[in-house]
Amino acid sequence: xxTEEIGSEMQLSTGIFSCLCGWFKALIxxxxxxxxxxxxxxxxxxKDDPRRVIHSLKVGLALTFVSLFYYTRPLYDGFGISAMWAxxxxxxxxxxxxxATLSKSLNRGFATFLAGALGVGAQHVASFSGEKGxxxxxxxxxxxxxxxxxxxxxxxxxxxxxxxxxxxFILTFSLVSVSGYHVEKIxxxxxxxxxxxxxxxxxxxxxxxxxxxxWAGEDLHNxxxxxxxxxxxxxxxxxxxxxxxxxxxxxQVVSKEDKSFLQAYKSVLNSKTTEExxxxxxxxxxxxxxxxxxxxxxxxxxxATLIRQSAYRVEALNNYINTNQSQAQSEFRRKIQDxxxxxxxxxxxxxxxxxxxxxxxxxxxLASPFLANSKTAMNDLRTAxxxxxxxxxxxxxxxxxxxxx
Amino acid sequence: xxTEEIGSEMQLSTGIFSCLCGWFKALIxxxxxxxxxxxxxxxxxxKDDPRRVIHSLKVGLALTFVSLFYYTRPLYDGFGISAMWAxxxxxxxxxxxxxATLSKSLNRGFATFLAGALGVGAQHVASFSGEKGxxxxxxxxxxxxxxxxxxxxxxxxxxxxxxxxxxxFILTFSLVSVSGYHVEKIxxxxxxxxxxxxxxxxxxxxxxxxxxxxWAGEDLHNxxxxxxxxxxxxxxxxxxxxxxxxxxxxxQVVSKEDKSFLQAYKSVLNSKTTEExxxxxxxxxxxxxxxxxxxxxxxxxxxATLIRQSAYRVEALNNYINTNQSQAQSEFRRKIQDxxxxxxxxxxxxxxxxxxxxxxxxxxxLASPFLANSKTAMNDLRTAxxxxxxxxxxxxxxxxxxxxx
Numbered sequence: 001x002x003t004e005e006i007g008s009e010m011q012l013s014t015g016i017f018s019c020l021c022g023w024f025k026a027l028i029x030x031x032x033x034x035x036x037x038x039x040x041x042x043x044x045x046x047k048d049d050p051r052r053v054i055h056s057l058k059v060g061l062a063l064t065f066v067s068l069f070y071y072t073r074p075l076y077d078g079f080g081i082s083a084m085w086a087x088x089x090x091x092x093x094x095x096x097x098x099x100a101t102l103s104k105s106l107n108r109g110f111a112t113f114l115a116g117a118l119g120v121g122a123q124h125v126a127s128f129s130g131e132k133g134x135x136x137x138x139x140x141x142x143x144x145x146x147x148x149x150x151x152x153x154x155x156x157x158x159x160x161x162x163x164x165x166x167x168x169f170i171l172t173f174s175l176v177s178v179s180g181y182h183v184e185k186i187x188x189x190x191x192x193x194x195x196x197x198x199x200x201x202x203x204x205x206x207x208x209x210x211x212x213x214x215w216a217g218e219d220l221h222n223x224x225x226x227x228x229x230x231x232x233x234x235x236x237x238x239x240x241x242x243x244x245x246x247x248x249x250x251x252q253v254v255s256k257e258d259k260s261f262l263q264a265y266k267s268v269l270n271s272k273t274t275e276e277x278x279x280x281x282x283x284x285x286x287x288x289x290x291x292x293x294x295x296x297x298x299x300x301x302x303x304a305t306l307i308r309q310s311a312y313r314v315e316a317l318n319n320y321i322n323t324n325q326s327q328a329q330s331e332f333r334r335k336i337q338d339x340x341x342x343x344x345x346x347x348x349x350x351x352x353x354x355x356x357x358x359x360x361x362x363x364x365x366l367a368s369p370f371l372a373n374s375k376t377a378m379n380d381l382r383t384a385x386x387x388x389x390x391x392x393x394x395x396x397x398x399x400x401x402x403x404x405x
Numbered sequence: 406x407x408t409e410e411i412g413s414e415m416q417l418s419t420g421i422f423s424c425l426c427g428w429f430k431a432l433i434x435x436x437x438x439x440x441x442x443x444x445x446x447x448x449x450x451x452k453d454d455p456r457r458v459i460h461s462l463k464v465g466l467a468l469t470f471v472s473l474f475y476y477t478r479p480l481y482d483g484f485g486i487s488a489m490w491a492x493x494x495x496x497x498x499x500x501x502x503x504x505a506t507l508s509k510s511l512n513r514g515f516a517t518f519l520a521g522a523l524g525v526g527a528q529h530v531a532s533f534s535g536e537k538g539x540x541x542x543x544x545x546x547x548x549x550x551x552x553x554x555x556x557x558x559x560x561x562x563x564x565x566x567x568x569x570x571x572x573x574f575i576l577t578f579s580l581v582s583v584s585g586y587h588v589e590k591i592x593x594x595x596x597x598x599x600x601x602x603x604x605x606x607x608x609x610x611x612x613x614x615x616x617x618x619x620w621a622g623e624d625l626h627n628x629x630x631x632x633x634x635x636x637x638x639x640x641x642x643x644x645x646x647x648x649x650x651x652x653x654x655x656x657q658v659v660s661k662e663d664k665s666f667l668q669a670y671k672s673v674l675n676s677k678t679t680e681e682x683x684x685x686x687x688x689x690x691x692x693x694x695x696x697x698x699x700x701x702x703x704x705x706x707x708x709a710t711l712i713r714q715s716a717y718r719v720e721a722l723n724n725y726i727n728t729n730q731s732q733a734q735s736e737f738r739r740k741i742q743d744x745x746x747x748x749x750x751x752x753x754x755x756x757x758x759x760x761x762x763x764x765x766x767x768x769x770x771l772a773s774p775f776l777a778n779s780k781t782a783m784n785d786l787r788t789a790x791x792x793x794x795x796x797x798x799x800x801x802x803x804x805x806x807x808x809x810x
Contacts, residue, residue: 045559052559060552063575064544067583071540084580091576094555135476139469147465150499154450154457170468171496175489178472269717273678309720312674316721 052096054212059094062207066090066200082192089200094208098288099216099281101208105201106284107165112197115169116190118145119176123186126177142174160280209286217282217291220275221358224300227268227307228355233261234314235348239341262318268311275304290361303358343377346370457501459617464499467612471495471605487597494605499613503693504621504686506613510606511689512570517602520574521595523550524581528591531582547579565685622687622696625680626763629705632673632712633760638666639719640753644746667723673716680709695766708763748782751775 046053070083093104126137149170152158158166176186208214241262279297287293350370357364451458475488498509531542554575557563563571581591613619646667684702692698755775762769 041560042556046556052556056552056556059555060548063551063579064548067547067579068540068544071543071583087579087583088576091572091579135473138476139473142472143465143469146468147461150464151447151451151457151461155446167496171493174468174472174492174496178476178492179489270675270677272675312717312720313724315714315717319718 051212051214055096055214058207058211059090061211062090062094062203063087066203069199082189082196085193085196086200086203089197090204093201094204097214097216097219097278097281098208099278099283099285101204102286103161103281103284104164105205107162108168109194109197109201111165111168112172112194115172116176116194119173120186120190122173122177123179138178141177145173146170160276213288215282215285215288215291216278217285217295217297218289220278220282220297220300221291223271223275223278224304224307225355225359227271227304227311228351228358230261230264230268231307231310231314232348232351232355234265234318235351236345237261238317238348239337239344243337243341265311265314265318268308269315271304272308275301339377339381343374343381346374346377350374456617456619460501460619463612463616464495466616467495467499467608468492471608474604487594487601490598490601491605491608494602495609498606499609502619502621502624502683502686503613504683504688504690506609508566508686508689509569510610512567513573514599514602514606516570516573517577517599520577521581521599524578525591525595527578527582528584543583546582550578551575565681618693620687620690620693620696621683622690622700622702623694625683625687625702625705626696628676628680628683629709629712630760630764632676632709632716633756633763635666635669635673636712636715636719637753637756637760639670639723640756641750642666643722643753644742644749648742648746670716670719670723673713674720676709677713680706744782744786748779748786751779751782755779 066086066089070087089105089108093101093108095101095104122138122141126134126141129137149166153163153166176190179186179189279301282291282295282297285291347370350367353367353370354364356362357366471491471494475492494510494513498506498513500506500509527543527546531539531546534542554571558568558571581595584591584594684706687696687700687702690696752775755772758772758775759769761767762771
């Protein structure tokens with residue numbers, strides 16, 4: 001009996017052991033997979049835009065610099081605990097593009113200055129109202145200004161450009177006005193705080209401008225040109241794709257990569273937010289490269305809106321590729337195939353020429369022959385359409401796209 | 406001579422005076438206009454969404470409460486300068502919706518705790534390496550963690566949900582690790598800081614949940630239903646609008662307000678960013694009203710995407726109203742007018758029924774008869790189209806919209 005029990009116990013423990021072993025191995029395997037996956041994903045994100053890696057190193061550099069400044073005793077003793085505002089400023093202010101960094105630094109600097117001055121004033125006024133009246137008066141000031149600032153953030157213009165400034169304004173105002181210090185002490189504190197914020201902000205600005213700068217303006221410029229190019233690629237390929245499908249009666253199996261140009265335009269549909277924030281940041285940037293100080297950034301938004309509207313139409317065209325599979329009418333289609341394909345591809349080329357003109361900042365003269373070709377093809381198409389009007393209505397849509405661009 | 410001079414001088418000064426007067430009046434007039442304009446605009450923003458006014462008052466309340474807490478000497482002496490972190494937390498954390506406030510508070514709380522602990526550890530490790538090695542080691546820690554955190558913010562998922570947490574993490578880590586204090590003092594400081602952040606965060610959360618709460622989830626719910634409704638209104642009116650134009654040969658002058666239903670869908674085109682952030686905030690919110698704790702917020706995004714795709718097609722349809730003015734074909738058009746108008750208006754009604762089903766969280770059974778009607782109309786249209794295929798291709802587009810919804 002006893003030996004049996006021992007035997008079964010041993011069996012049990014071996015079972016548990018092997019079970020645990022297996023579970024452990026599975027766990028390691030699972031996590032190994034996850035870690036590998038994460039590593040791959042990280043690499044991909046870095047590869048998609050190598051400036052991201054550089055940006056991370058820049059942030060590390062700025063923060064280390066300011067931290068060691070904070071750490072160094074002699075300097076620290078001069079600034080007191082205010083030195084930490086330099087660290088805080090760097091963390092909060094350092095953004096990916098120069099424009100965003102500048103926008104935040106300037107907002108922070110001006111708002112701190114303004115709110116500090118107002119706060120000192122508010123405290124001074126409140127101090128006249130006796131020991132009992134002071135907290136009430138101060139509370140009222142803070143309440144009114146906080147409510148007004150919070151409300152002002154709903155104004156679209158303020159939201160877009162000065163949101164961060166308003167935040168810092170109300171923060172500094174309440175900290176200063178309620179601090180309960182005497183004016184002399186506040187002035188000393190304000191001096192320390194402003195200079196540490198200045199140090200933090202200046203560190204960010206210098207590093208972001210002089211070490212591999214990322215200009216929001218250049219990004220916007222390239223984004224707009226690239227979006228136009230995507231539409232061009234689609235139109236260039238559209239004719240072939242559409243008529244190939246309808247002729248053979250079914251979709252030919254083409255590898256996905258070959259068709260990526262037909263899907264690329266989809267990112268244009270939702271690019272509005274990105275474009276607007278880039279244009280906003282760009283307006284904070286100083287003169288750089290080919291872009292002057294008052295470069296007309298708003299015009300990019302106008303072009304971007306037109307491009308987006310064209311993209312909506314391209315989306316409608318793309319729908320035809322996906323849904324209109326093999327509907328008889330082959331005789332009619334054969335008639336219009338040539339002018340249609342030509343019109344589409346020529347207007348696609350025109351868009352691409354315009355895109356490269358934007359990119360190189362040239363006169364878009366290269367696009368004219370394509371536009372002319374496209375117009376000839378359009379007239380041919382009209383002739384072909386005389387009498388029997390058909391599927392072509394959606395193709396006529398291409399014309400506005402080309403003209404719009 | 407002298408009298409003449411005096412006379413001309415007087416003339417001159419009278420001239421200058423009247424000139425100045427006029428300029429002054431103009432200045433006042435100009436500013437009065439501007440101030441009036443601003444007041445009107447402010448009123449409009451408040452009227453558009455009265456919750457904005459309430460939100461501003463809530464921010465004022467929270468900030469006044471925390472400020473007076475900071476101001477009160479006995480409490481202040483207990484917490485020291487750390488009390489200012491409560492003010493800081495309120496300003497930075499209080500957002501419009503409950504979800505956003507919760508997301509920021511929790512991010513801030515957890516990040517501070519985690520980074521504080523890590524910072525203490527880092528400093529402890531660095532203290533073993535002697536007086537000369539310490540700053541190097543600390544600098545390396547800060548550099549590595551800052552770079553890693555900055556890079557992690559490029560991960561879309563982290564960016565969406567934990568962006569603020571990462572910011573606070575690296576901020577707290579550098580402040581703590583570089584502070585140069587001994588562990589005991591840090592622990593006391595950390596204790597103070599965590600409790601003040603807790604006080605600030607709790608104030609925000611309590612006020613935002615219990616005083617006229619703004620739920621991001623409810624906003625998302627209503628936004629999606631409202632967007633669907635807008636598409637419905639467009640389709641309902643589209644048939645009439647389109648055929649009225651083509652019949653009379655020119656656009657009839659209708660007041661803009663009557664036509665607003667034809668333009669309302671345009672806001673749907675660019676709603677993606679808003680929807681995504683609302684869905685993110687909604688997932689932070691506790692159970693409220695008709696929405697359970699794990700309400701499937703992601704499904705709203707799926708529906709929203711489908712609605713947006715339909716809006717792209719509606720945009721293409723709308724284009725026909727604006728460009729296709731009076732192109733002969735009136736005989737053909739008269740033939741298809743009835744089924745077309747019917748199909749469009751019935752599918753519009755179906756969309757509206759679906760929208761109200763979403764709003765009321767019912768089974769969308771009310772939409773079925775409209776859908777059936779719309780399908781009948783579609784078949785009628787097909788019959789009418791037999792033989793001569795024409796402009797109707799773009800109207801056939803409506804079908805996917807109805808089916809999609």
